Amino acid sequence: MKGGAEESREERSYALDTARLGIWCFLATEVLLFGGLFTTYTVFRLRYPDLFHTEHLKLNRLLGAANTVILITSSLTMALAVAAARQGRRKRLRLFLLCTIVLAASFLGVKYLEWSDDFSRHLYPKTNLFFSLYFTMTGLHGIHVMAGMGVLGWLLARTRKGHFARASRTPVEIGGLYWHFVDLVWIYLFPLLYLVG
Numbered sequence: 425m426k427g428g429a430e431e432s433r434e435e436r437s438y439a440l441d442t443a444r445l446g447i448w449c450f451l452a453t454e455v456l457l458f459g460g461l462f463t464t465y466t467v468f469r470l471r472y473p474d475l476f477h478t479e480h481l482k483l484n485r486l487l488g489a490a491n492t493v494i495l496i497t498s499s500l501t502m503a504l505a506v507a508a509a510r511q512g513r514r515k516r517l518r519l520f521l522l523c524t525i526v527l528a529a530s531f532l533g534v535k536y537l538e539w540s541d542d543f544s545r546h547l548y549p550k551t552n553l554f555f556s557l558y559f560t561m562t563g564l565h566g567i568h569v570m571a572g573m574g575v576l577g578w579l580l581a582r583t584r585k586g587h588f589a590r591a592s593r594t595p596v597e598i599g600g601l602y603w604h605f606v607d608l609v610w611i612y613l614f615p616l617l618y619l620v621g
Contacts, residue, residue: 498527
């Protein structure tokens with residue numbers, strides 16, 4: 425007969441496995457969404473190579489590269505937050521969650537500057553096919569960043585109330601998986617839009 429502590433440990437393990445399965449199913453639908461956009465972009469890129477090459481040169485590579493560095497750094501801070509949760513170190517968990525949120529806000533700030541510059545040069549979604557896809561894909565990714573900030577903000581607020589002890593860290597792990605997915609999408613978007621055209 426199992427003891428109470430062992431049963432509780434098994435229940436936590438079951439809950440974590442169930443939550444992981446749920447987030448992976450959700451991320452699979454997200455992969456289909458962005459995969460469809462990537463495929464659409466590739467098809468039109470092959471059909472209109474001159475247009476896409478000419479138009480992608482109008483993007484600000486410096487700001488795009490800065491945002492890539494910001495998001496990769498945020499992945500590191502999120503990984504450190506998950507590690508802190510596993511070790512039951514709430515203070516470090518709060519610190520790294522806050523760092524990740526600040527980096528996400530910085531990403532959106534840079535994207536705001538970039539879009540403002542685009543608009544000042546009369547580059548809009550209706551300008552042509554390339555910019556229609558560019559604004560759609562980066563805008564959809566920006567919405568995912570904002571959703572991620574909401575998740576991280578909720579985690580931070582719960583952590584400040586003393587939640588997420590070492591044995592109940594599942595929400596932090598799930599939030600971490602989502603955030604890494606958001607970063608991964610950008611890592612594909614940056615070379616596709618800014619470098620390859």
